[in-house]
Amino acid sequence: MKMERGGDEFVGDERLRDRQFDGESSILSSALFLDHVGEVVLSVNSTGLSWKPVDCPCDDESCWHRKLTFTSTAKVNFSDIYAVELTDLGLIHQSILPKADCCFLHSDSEMYRFIVHGFQRSKTQPSMWMLAMYTFGHKDLQICELFVNQINAYLSKETGRPKSLLVFVHPLSGKRNGRRIWEGVGPIFSRARVRTKVIVTERTGHAFDVMGSMTNQDLNSYDGVVAVGGDGFFNEILNGLLLSRLKAPYPPVPPDFTDSLENELGNSVPNLNETAAGTSYECEDQSPLLPTSGHNQSGFSNFKIKKSDCSSGEQDSELCISNERFRFGIIPAGSTDAIVICTTGVRDPITSALHIVLGKRVSLDIAQVVKWKATSSSKNEPDVRYTASFVGYGFYGDVIVESEKYRWMGPKRYDFAGTKVFLRHRSYEAEISYLEAKREQNISDSEKDQQHGRAGDCNELENYDLGICRANCQTCRASSGCTTTGSRPATFYSNPGKSRWLRSRGHFLSVGAAVISCRNERAPDGLVANAHLSDGFLHLVLIKECPHALYLRHLIELTRKGGKPLDFGFIEHHKTAAFAFTSFGKEGVWNLDGELLRAHKLSAQVLRGLVSLFATGPEV
Numbered sequence: 001m002k003m004e005r006g007g008d009e010f011v012g013d014e015r016l017r018d019r020q021f022d023g024e025s026s027i028l029s030s031a032l033f034l035d036h037v038g039e040v041v042l043s044v045n046s047t048g049l050s051w052k053p054v055d056c057p058c059d060d061e062s063c064w065h066r067k068l069t070f071t072s073t074a075k076v077n078f079s080d081i082y083a084v085e086l087t088d089l090g091l092i093h094q095s096i097l098p099k100a101d102c103c104f105l106h107s108d109s110e111m112y113r114f115i116v117h118g119f120q121r122s123k124t125q126p127s128m129w130m131l132a133m134y135t136f137g138h139k140d141l142q143i144c145e146l147f148v149n150q151i152n153a154y155l156s157k158e159t160g161r162p163k164s165l166l167v168f169v170h171p172l173s174g175k176r177n178g179r180r181i182w183e184g185v186g187p188i189f190s191r192a193r194v195r196t197k198v199i200v201t202e203r204t205g206h207a208f209d210v211m212g213s214m215t216n217q218d219l220n221s222y223d224g225v226v227a228v229g230g231d232g233f234f235n236e237i238l239n240g241l242l243l244s245r246l247k248a249p250y251p252p253v254p255p256d257f258t259d260s261l262e263n264e265l266g267n268s269v270p271n272l273n274e275t276a277a278g279t280s281y282e283c284e285d286q287s288p289l290l291p292t293s294g295h296n297q298s299g300f301s302n303f304k305i306k307k308s309d310c311s312s313g314e315q316d317s318e319l320c321i322s323n324e325r326f327r328f329g330i331i332p333a334g335s336t337d338a339i340v341i342c343t344t345g346v347r348d349p350i351t352s353a354l355h356i357v358l359g360k361r362v363s364l365d366i367a368q369v370v371k372w373k374a375t376s377s378s379k380n381e382p383d384v385r386y387t388a389s390f391v392g393y394g395f396y397g398d399v400i401v402e403s404e405k406y407r408w409m410g411p412k413r414y415d416f417a418g419t420k421v422f423l424r425h426r427s428y429e430a431e432i433s434y435l436e437a438k439r440e441q442n443i444s445d446s447e448k449d450q451q452h453g454r455a456g457d458c459n460e461l462e463n464y465d466l467g468i469c470r471a472n473c474q475t476c477r478a479s480s481g482c483t484t485t486g487s488r489p490a491t492f493y494s495n496p497g498k499s500r501w502l503r504s505r506g507h508f509l510s511v512g513a514a515v516i517s518c519r520n521e522r523a524p525d526g527l528v529a530n531a532h533l534s535d536g537f538l539h540l541v542l543i544k545e546c547p548h549a550l551y552l553r554h555l556i557e558l559t560r561k562g563g564k565p566l567d568f569g570f571i572e573h574h575k576t577a578a579f580a581f582t583s584f585g586k587e588g589v590w591n592l593d594g595e596l597l598r599a600h601k602l603s604a605q606v607l608r609g610l611v612s613l614f615a616t617g618p619e620v
């Protein structure tokens with residue numbers, strides 16, 4: 001049989017040849033059969049695999065093999081390979097190319113096989129990663145084993161890939177198919193030999209309780225935690241980890257905000273403006289993610305920094321918790337999945353699973369939100385939460401209240417509730433104070449100029465990429481003081497004294513603070529198209545009372561790709577590191593990732609690059 005020729009041809013010293021591809025000498029090279037293609041010479045070098053068709057022996061100018069197959073070498077880098085596995089004796093299929101008598105392409109044959117597992121980017125949507133499998137066969141089992149061992153040896157040198165993960169699966173998330181989604185991607189983890197401890201949640205708060213009760217030593221045995229669910233579920237896990245461990249200073253607030261709390265609480269309210277300034281920091285080693293922390297006499301929380309881990313000069317404001325190893329992962333199964341869309345570019349469980357097993361890494365800002373008083377008449381009791389995506393008051397809270405009545409509708413309940421709340425058109429009186437971003441930080445003016453085709457005064461801003469956040473985003477790198485290794489010390493806003501407090505008071509249909517752009521399938525560019533994953537800013541979006549029709553136009557703009565939902569006179573958009581909120585009169589509710597929070601007085605700040613995610617940022 002012709003196909004056997006390739007298997008028999010390379011014997012003894014000839015069997016494994018040293019060849020050159022792309023100028024780099026290969027370590028291992030041999031003729032094998034590639035499933036559905038034909039006979040190829042496969043080579044391994046330090047960067048990856050490459051293969052080329054064996055030369056066709058015929059002189060026939062019309063030979064399909066010569067014409068169609070391969071003038072070029074196919075290549076897969078190790079960074080794009082997540083597993084290789086030896087399989088049983090089995091069929092290698094004939095070429096899918098037209099038959100040609102002169103070449104060895106026209107019959108299936110049984111041989112030993114191994115499969116290289118990698119991925120390919122979708123041609124139409126580069127952020128979408130699709131599984132790719134290359135099955136090679138050879139008559140000699142030893143040849144297959146040699147390749148598998150060599151490829152495995154290189155894969156083990158790939159840095160940053162997780163070996164052990166804690167996985168929470170929310171079975172009722174989104175369309176109630178969290179479990180099925182996990183079963184769909186589970187084999188990717190087992191092929192990549194990532195150990196997974198899987199917990200299928202049984203109730204709200206289950207994942208929070210598990211995360212909160214685990215010791216740091218337990219957490220240290222994992223390289224990260226994966227949520228199979230929606231944004232709310234991820235934030236529950238995030239809070240389970242942070243609330244019991246991170247004692248961050250409360251957000252800075254304007255003096256009158258503190259005064260009004262102090263009047264009611266006496267000395268028990270810390271002077272928030274002094275919290276961070278002048279404190280010293282150190283890190284605790286056992287924590288997988290977080291620094292040790294402690295309260296000073298006035299009740300503030302002090303971060304501690306391990307100086308050797310931090311590269312930026314401004315150590316007094318740095319919190320060194322950006323652990324390179326420990327990361328979060330999200331496999332989308334929810335109703336919105338905005339965090340996944342903003343961090344991978346698509347809402348696709350396979351893409352997310354690949355980002356995780358390949359050990360991708362991106363830093364994420366986290367907002368710390370403190371509810372001080374539930375209602376104007378209730379007691380002051382600071383209650384801290386963390387969010388990776390969005391907090392909203394007014395319209396956003398009312399939609400959640402309304403949608404809870406229609407849970408049985410599944411994700412469609414948000415549309416139904418949204419319409420009802422929109423028709424109601426309720427506004428709430430409130431005062432919002434926010435820290436002015438410094439000129440060189442506040443690039444929104446310049447962003448607006450760009451949008452409108454004006455040059456803008458960009459002198460101070462030339463290092464910033466003013467576009468949208470994407471993989472290897474220059475804005476996030478520049479503003480985080482990223483080191484050459486890509487590590488980013490997490491920081492909190494430490495010096496409010498240097499910035500002015502600005503304020504806005506009025507009747508608002510909604511008050512929202514976005515940590516990220518919040519892109520989703522309904523709002524393809526998100527609420528704030530140019531928000532970044534880790535630039536250290538919140539985007540405050542204040543929508544003032546306005547005619548119904550104008551509000552509808554804002555909502556329609558939100559659903560349009562390339563729309564300008566914030567370009568309306570009744571909308572204020574401020575980039576800020578922190579804000580404080582007080583309601584007057586009729587009180588609305590806050591929506592924190594789908595969870596309701598009653599807060600008459602609330603403050604929030606961004607913690608820059610606090611956590612890392614298994615993701616690259618969108619490839620757009």
Ligand SMILES: Nc1ncnc2c1ncn2[C@@H]1O[C@H](COP(=O)(O)OP(=O)(O)OP(=O)(O)O)[C@@H](O)[C@H]1O
Pocket residue numbers: 170171172173174175201202203204205206228229230231232233234236333334335336337338593594
């Ligand atoms: N087994 C469970 N049964 C009921 N509720 C659960 C369970 N596990 C988790 N939850 C709760 O469900 C909430 C919502 O989950 P999740 O975010 O996955 O779904 P979603 O609201 O459909 O999606 P999205 O947040 O993307 O809109 C979580 O905050 C969590 O507290």
